Amino acid sequence: MAGRExxxxxxxxxxNMASNIFIFKMNFVKYxxxxxxxxxxxxxxNGFGTDIEKIADKYIxxxxxxxxxxxxxxxxxxxxxxxxxxxxxxDVLISFTIxxxxxxxxxxxxxxxxxxxxxxxxxRVFSGKNPLRRKLIGALSKVSYKKSDKIVLNNPADxxxxxxxxxxxxxxxxxxxxxxxxxxxxxxVREKNNERIKFLFIGRLMISKGILDFIEAGLKAKEMNxxxxxxxxxxxxxxxxxxxxxxxxxxxxxxxKITYFQHRKNPMSxxxxxxxxxxxxxxxxxxxxxxxxxxxxxxxxxCSDLDACKQVVDDGVTGYLCRAKDRDLLSKTLLKFANLHxxxxxxxxxxxxxxxxxxxxxHDINEQYxxxxxxxxxxR
Numbered sequence: 001m002a003g004r005e006x007x008x009x010x011x012x013x014x015x016n017m018a019s020n021i022f023i024f025k026m027n028f029v030k031y032x033x034x035x036x037x038x039x040x041x042x043x044x045x046n047g048f049g050t051d052i053e054k055i056a057d058k059y060i061x062x063x064x065x066x067x068x069x070x071x072x073x074x075x076x077x078x079x080x081x082x083x084x085x086x087x088x089x090x091d092v093l094i095s096f097t098i099x100x101x102x103x104x105x106x107x108x109x110x111x112x113x114x115x116x117x118x119x120x121x122x123x124r125v126f127s128g129k130n131p132l133r134r135k136l137i138g139a140l141s142k143v144s145y146k147k148s149d150k151i152v153l154n155n156p157a158d159x160x161x162x163x164x165x166x167x168x169x170x171x172x173x174x175x176x177x178x179x180x181x182x183x184x185x186x187x188x189v190r191e192k193n194n195e196r197i198k199f200l201f202i203g204r205l206m207i208s209k210g211i212l213d214f215i216e217a218g219l220k221a222k223e224m225n226x227x228x229x230x231x232x233x234x235x236x237x238x239x240x241x242x243x244x245x246x247x248x249x250x251x252x253x254x255x256x257k258i259t260y261f262q263h264r265k266n267p268m269s270x271x272x273x274x275x276x277x278x279x280x281x282x283x284x285x286x287x288x289x290x291x292x293x294x295x296x297x298x299x300x301x302x303c304s305d306l307d308a309c310k311q312v313v314d315d316g317v318t319g320y321l322c323r324a325k326d327r328d329l330l331s332k333t334l335l336k337f338a339n340l341h342x343x344x345x346x347x348x349x350x351x352x353x354x355x356x357x358x359x360x361x362x363h364d365i366n367e368q369y370x371x372x373x374x375x376x377x378x379x380r
Contacts, residue, residue, distance in 0.1 A: 009377060010038040012090035012113075013056075014081075014100040016064050018048035022265070024120075024179045024289060025096065029055050031366040040088055042081065042100075051265070060084050064099060069136075074099075082107045089113065092376045094369070096120055102140055105147035114376035116369075117145065118152040118176075119162065121286030121308065141167045149379075150372055152176050154286035157307030176369065177311060178287025180362030186296035188272050194345055197225065197338040199302075200274035202233040202267060202290050205244045210280030210304065210324070212244065217280070217330035219257055225338050233261040233270050271297035275345065276337055279303040282324040288312060296356040298349035302333055318352040 011032055015021050021029070021043050029052070032039045038057050043049075045061040052059045062084060064077045077099075085093070085107055094116040095104040101117040108115055145151060145168045152174055153159045159175050162168045201214045211232070218230040237243040252258045261270065267290075271277065277294040279301070285308035291301050292312055301319035303309040315321040322333045337345070 008036060008038045009092070010040065010088065010090040011373065012040050012042060012085060012088065012093040014042040014085075014093060014095040014104055016044060016066050016097045016099055018043040018045045018052055018059075018061070020096060022048040022051050026052070026055060027180070027182050027362050028366050028369060031363075031370070033057075035370065040090065042084065048265075058088075066097075066099075078103050078106070091380060092116065092373050094118065094373070098137065098141075101148075102144040105144040109147045112380055114149045114380055115147070116150045116152065116372055116376065117148045118154075119158060119286070120154060122158055122161065122284035138165070138167065145169075145172075148172060149376055150174065152369075152372070154178050155308045155311055158284075158286065174372070176365060177359065178292060178365065179289055180365030181289070181292045181296045181356060181360045182362050183296055183357060183360075186268060186271070186293050186356075188268075188297050190272060192275060192298070192346060192349060194275050194342055195227075196229050196275075197227050198229045198231055198273060198275045199334060200231045200233060200270060200277050201279065202270055202277060202294075203279070203288075205232070205234045205236050205249065206240070206242045206283065207244060208242050208281065208283040210282065212248075213280045213325065213327050213330060214278050215252060215258060217327045218278075218334060220327070220331040221334040221338065224335055228334070228338055230258045231261065231270075231274065232258050233263070233267070235263040267293065268297065271299045274299055276300045276302055276319070276334075278330075278334070279309070280322065280324060280330050281306065281309070285309065292356060292360045295352035296360065298353045300337065300345065300348040300352055302330075302337060314351070314355060318348060318355050 013029060021041055029039055040058045041052050041056040042060045042062060044064050049059055049061055062080050081103055090113055092114045093104050095101050096118045104115050151168045151172050159173060163170050199218055201211060203209060205211050215230060222228040236246055253260050271294050277299050279288055279291060281304050285306060287308055291303060294301050295318060301313050302322060303313055304324040305321040313319045313321055320333050322330050
C-alpha cells in the first residue's frame with residue numbers, strides 16, 4: 001500500500017555486563033533510537049539495568065560470568081541467550097566483548113540475522129598468562145568469527161594481530177577507533193586549578209591496568225614534590241585475580257597515601273578537578289575511553305606507550321607516553337608534568353580538547369557503526 005510506513009528494523013545490542021553498555025554504548029543506543037530502530041539490549045544487570053530500560057525499547061537481563069570458564073555454566077548461558085535472541089529475531093545483532101561475540105555467531109549461524117562483532121581489545125585472554133585458556137579461546141574464536149558478517153577492531157595493532165594469527169578474515173575486518181565521546185556532555189569552561197597537582201587514575205582497579213604502578217610511582221614523585229596528590233576513582237572487581245585487593249587499597253587509604261573515590265555514573269567532575277589522568281596500563285586495551293573523556297575535558301593524560309594508547313595521546317602535546325611496567329620512568333614522567341609551568345599545563349589541556357574534537361566525536365563514531373548496519377541490512 002502506497003504511503004505505508006516501512007516496519008521498524010530491530011537491532012540487538014549484546015554485551016556481557018550492563019555497566020559496559022551504560023559506560024560505552026548508551027550514546028549509540030540513543031542514536032539508533034533517533035534513527036527509528038527498535039533497539040533491544042541484552043546484558044547481565046550489574047547495577048545499570050534500570051538506566052538502560054529508560055532508553056532502549058527493551059532490556060533483557062541474562063546470566064553470564066565475565067571471566068568464568070565452567071563448561072556447564074557457559075552452556076547454560078549460551079542456551080539462555082539463544083532462547084531470548086531467537087524469540088526477538090533481530091535484523092542485525094551487534095555484540096561487544098568476547099563471550100557475546102562467540103555466542104552470537106553460533107546462535108545465528110544459519111539464520112537471516114546479520115551479526116557484527118566488536119573486538120574491544122584483546123584483554124587478558126591473549127596476554128600469555130594462561131596459555132591453555134588463550135589456545136582454547138583462540139580456537140573458539142577462529143570457528144565463531146568465520147560465521148560473523150563483520151568484525152570491528154578498535155586499533156591497528158589488534159587488527160594486525162587478529163589477521164596475522166588468522167582469528168579473523170581480512171575481508172570481514174574493519175577499524176573503528178573506540179566508542180567516541182559525547183563532546184557536549186564532556187565539556188568544561190573551567191580553568192584548571194593546579195595549586196595542588198592532582199594525578200587521577202580512573203577505571204577498573206586492575207593490576208594489569210597499572211593501578212599499583214600508578215600509586216607507587218605517584219608516592220615516589222610526591223617525595224620530590226609535596227604538592228602532588230594521588231587520586232584513585234573506580235571499583236574493585238571481586239573474585240578476580242587481577243584486581244587490587246581491598247586490604248591493599250584500604251591500607252593506602254588509611255595511611256592517607258591516596259584519596260579514593262567510589263565509582264560514579266557521571267565522572268565529569270573527576271576530570272574537571274584532576275590536573276592529569278594517568279593510565280600506566282599493560283592490559284590489551286581497545287581504545288581507552290577514560291582517556292578520550294579526559295581529553296574532551298581539557299585534561300592532559302600520561303599513559304603507557306601501547307598501540308591503543310598512542311591513538312589517544314600525542315606525546316608531548318596532549319600528554320606524555322611512558323613505557324609500561326617502569327615505575328621509575330613513570331615517577332619521573334609525573335614529576336616532569338608537575339614541574340611544567342602553569343601555562344604549559346593549560347596549553348596541553350587545550351590541545352587535548354582539540355584532538356578530542358578532531359578524532360573522538362561520538363557522533364562520527366556512531367555514524368561509522370550505522371553505516372555498517374545499513375550495509376548489513378542491504379545484504380540481508
